[in-house]
Amino acid sequence: MGLIGCAFTPPISGSPLYLLPPDLKNPRPWLELISRVRATFTVSPDFGYRNCVRNIQDTSGLDLSSLKQALSGAEPVRLSTIHAFEEKFGVRNVITPAYGLAEATLAVAIWPRAVPLRSDRSGRFISVGQPCRGVSVRVMQESQVLGANAEGEICVRSPGVMQGYYNNPEATRQVLAPDGWLRTGDLGFLDDDGYLFVTGRLKDLILLGGENIIPVDIEEIVDHVPGVRYSAAVGLDSERTGTQRLHVVAEVREGLADRDALSLLVREIVQRVHHARGHRPAKVLLVRPSTIPKTSSGKIQRSRLGQMIAGSELGDRLLYSSGGHRE
Template sequence: MTIERPWLAHYPAGVPAEIDVDEFPSIPSVLEGAIRNFRDRPAFSNLGKTLTYAEIDELSKQFAAYLLGELKLKKGDRVAIMMPNCLQYPIATFGVLRAGLTVVNTNPMYTARELRHQLVDSGTSAILVLDNFAKTVQDVVADTQVRQVITTGLGDMVGFPKGAIVNFVLKHVKKMVPDHDIPGAVRFRDTLALGRKHALPDVSITPEDIAFLQYTGGTTGVAKGAMLTHRNLVANMQQASAWLGSNVKVGEEVIVTALPLYHIFALTANGLVFMKYGAKNLLITNPRDMPAFVKELKSNRFTAITGVNTLFNGLLNTPGFDEIDFSPLHMTLGGGMAVQRAVAERWKQATGVTLVEAYGLTETSPAACINPMNLAEYNGSIGLPVPSTEACIKDEEGNALPVGEVGELCIRGPQVMKGYWQRPEETAAAIDADGWLHTGDMAKMDEQGFFYIVDRKKDMILVSGFNVYPNEVEDVVAMMPGVLEVAAVGVPDERSGEAVKLVIVKKDPALTAEQVKAHARENLTGYKQPKIVEFRDELPKTNVGKILRRELRDAS
């Protein structure tokens, strides 16, 4: 099916219609180019410590040599990384990729149930985890194929004495490191020393090799791994950098990375795209601590920032934000969830920079549409399809719909995933025979080729840019003996865009909302936990007994 591409006529000056997907065969080849061009430039900064591109080169090689030389991992084996933004993250990620292995990004806030599923499903061989979350790994590692656990403290790469102080305070003062004991676990710093004993072999990495197994929820409620190849990620880096074009000053950018690198948005947009420009990534470990985040922004001259609506909204409402020097800032990119007009307008007023909205999915590595970077004002659109990307609106029968009509947004391009890991049926349901990825988002296109999200086809709930699938939440709550029936829906929330609301029919009249929330806390990551619990005598259903979630949402 060939489609019209009206958006090309509205591309900013200098943005090409197509990108060269074959310029780089892999992510390591892009990294090696950055190392050659920007050796002595700062690459990543966290907790006051900065590593240059040359240091990232050396340390990631050591970690790669450890994985291959000591652990004897084979090409394509999976290595999980479970930590917030810190210096170990880029070292480990680039190390895994340079070794020809696959990164399994793992949310450190996972419960034991969620982590067990991901490690077993992916067949992970080794996991690197921050001490704060090692107890969860200890609880599940025996049930998995994991052969080696690597642990690290937040301050381990910060240097002496500050690193030692950070680790001491976290464990003994803030009590944020639960006691754990994992037999045979190795410290991250020791893996680097062991790696130095081995020469890193010349690993052949092809564009079709899987770089990341990026887990995303499913309509079934079971997280599944999107297979993102080196070609997918390189294509998206090329697309994004073509789009940014002359807006970026090579070797001068400082980008604030507050979204976690285990989230596909920050991983690609900040960690990979800006590496190509020799930018410095300012890693924020805990952006939820808004006063500390604002303090960090005050002490760094930053040129770009990415985030989700809740992040920008939080910053705007934190004392001291208005005292930051925004004169170097020239780029703000919002994605992961809908940007609210009120937030975008306040951002522009406070910083003088337009909050440019983009749209993507885990399955598209992630960028599919971005607004022009020279956008004067927020426009409510998700933007234009990026170079080498086709987008269309389809009806239920798979026919392309004309301008202005609402249907399912479908995307086709080199950034679309290979498929879901070991789930051929789900892959076939998501990507049709013509290569179109069906996003599940309802949208429309205007005459100029700008796309607008109208609603979601699925019942997915979007909390601060993270997908919450009602089936998963319902399955967990339904395990409670006192629950007869349960439905989970998303309700508007000023802080997180949406929040999870549970509507429950009781089996045990004594069941309380607090008991339900306590059970959810044990089994679900924070953003999946219900904020509101309502009890009813019955749930609205179709004549075949399917719960009408939409009716519950509309009643909220």
Template sequence: MTATDDAPISWPPAIPPAPTYLDDRLKHWAAATPDAEAMTYLGRTWTWAQWYDRVQRAAGGLRDLGVARGDVVSFLDKNHPACVEVSLAAGSIGAANAIINWRSAGDEIDYAVNDSGAKVLFVGTELMPTIEEIRDRLPHVERIITVTPEGDEGDEYEQFLADATPVDDGPDVLEDDVCLIMYSSGTTGRPKGIQLTHRNMVAHTVNAHDGWGFDPGDKSMVAMPLFHVGGSSYVLFGIHDGVPSVMTREADGASLAGAILAGANRTFLVPAVLAQVLHSGEDAIKLFSHLKTYTYGAAPMPPPLLRAAMAAWPDTDFIQVYGLTEVGGVATHLMPEDHRTAAAEGHPERLLSAGKPIPGVEVRIVDPALLTDLPTGEHGEIWLRTDQLMKGFLNKPEATAEVITDDGWFRTGDMGHIDADGYVYVSDRLKDMIITGGENVYSPEVERVLSEHPAVLEVAVIGVPDEKWGEAVKAVVALEEGTEASEVELIEWCRERLAHFKAPKSIDIIPALPRNPTGKILKRSLRAPYWEGQQRQV
């Protein structure tokens, strides 16, 4: 299917009504510019009218399967427009899509699908072997529908759409109904389902869009994984503005290059991608110079890498963003003019900042022990208040109460300060989250797996600097007396039980872990040698 070129598309298009629900802008563009290109993926292209029809059919198909307001469906695959379609369709009838990290191990998928209570599970054919292994452990799942990358003959999802009758939005859907559930590691070492509502996602799309937009002929490249808030939130930007999106199945070099050659010129990616491109030779650097906007975040950007990228692509607008899944994505941004003028105006340190709060987001720096506001420049916990803030953690009211105050402030667990000019600096974390290549790894989750090895007496997992990924997962273990285990053996043990990005890249085996007088392991002491001299601690 291809977009037609019968009529020129005027620009800028008429300003559409402010959206209320996740699918409002898709519905608008399907009526206003029905034949314009909306989404391209692996050689297939859909117009706005065609794409909206698919969403309406998905909604009708879900209703036929008994999915109703308050229910949950789940999606497990690499990037695929079907995931976005299911999210929009489920939201339109008051249900939610729980998007599962396709890199997860079987036990992790088992936990997330069961925790979400999903009635219908959409699965990429590549991942069906994992689901077949755990099928008997998914009692809530009433129907599994497979999805192929190319939509070939026999694709169950395409047949699911073809058999369905399109339906309009449910009349009883509310702004505060949950439409997305994103899984992120939690304090127990098990993932937490972050419930995001229509109000949250619409507010994020509008607020985070501040300061930049699209020009005639622009295309948005959606390359971040959709199980990550940076993918499922970012894809809404193109839908919001009515410009075409080019989605890649993965964020590998060949796929990104193909998207740029297809006209994509604005994107959001993790810093590790910049490093890969800069080390790929002149042809790759020249190709990526076609990007008008490179928004980066979800992991630390090493200052030398940022300076090299800005030198390589002087005409590209760089935007840094800081945020969390719990607030739908972005909370602060460092805009292109800040990148360009930081050194010229005598503020090179601003390239280390996360910029200023986006509209609709309030920021405080709070003493984490006394819970009192700290003066400008002092280091404390970053608190946020915004309409973007999640409804709460699924099935975990106590965990929700720990991070959301009675007056609506969200305790991020991130430490930092705000300077006199209002720039936010994120330095380290209260919670032991490791961000590696844009993926969140919570140390108790890895520690739980390592502690199950028969030779491991005690373990601490930390994040250490990594030039490519920002941080790498490292474990420090002490072994049971009289036992033996090698670094290779322990890493392989983790890889068999966790997604590979969560498994330690290195393991130190020492006689005993350092502890304070109360017996608590001193992770800060373990981290210190690796982070000494680093400009950022996160």
């Protein structure tokens, strides 16, 4: 997606393109580059903006006033991140949520520039905008088209939708209907005015006691616990109960290795999740930074993470678990 949205667009529009190393751990050089070249546009997953808020203490020398738009996509966009970033770095209405996927040749919906954000009735989700020109969106549950404000699978049709996966007709049939509608695998809804809200990933839903839990709701809580760098929530099937059990993986900040401190951190995570969502994690695993697997566009690979947990593949990346052991 970065190829279409960020590599092809600048030369077409005659704009310079500045690239940073993908393994950049310190976010300050990113904002320093924006300040130095007076960049007008940048893009990052929500985590990138959150990383700036957490890890840049001294904002002197940073001037982001040239930014006209900072896209946020590839993972769920958090209103708390947008507010914290814009307040800390002195910008307003700059971060704009966006939604797209490679199978649709990128853009499905992008929030308009410099327009105040729109929340849903619950205040939990923010809109990614109305469908882009030429893009049709509908929300489905199995074969039924759902009405406004009903959550289901987001389906897309446009001239940009792929013809199919290369040399994989079976995978193509699973997501692409004969009439051109693409099943995205993403959950969401359209409000009364046709604004799209993305709530999660269908295959990532965690089923706890008959309730559907969206992983990002858990991660939003855990990411605000002091000492946590980044987190992911997954549901693992339990043969004993016949349902799923909530597992939380939290990357801890560098230097946090004391056993007692890690034990307290686990306890704090469990208490906060239980207080906010009414569910206690079956297990909390504290791991080293950069352990949680992601795609090249920054999305958490929850299915892969679940495999790593179930197969005991974390190895020496695991610092501490709620079982009390350290490896």
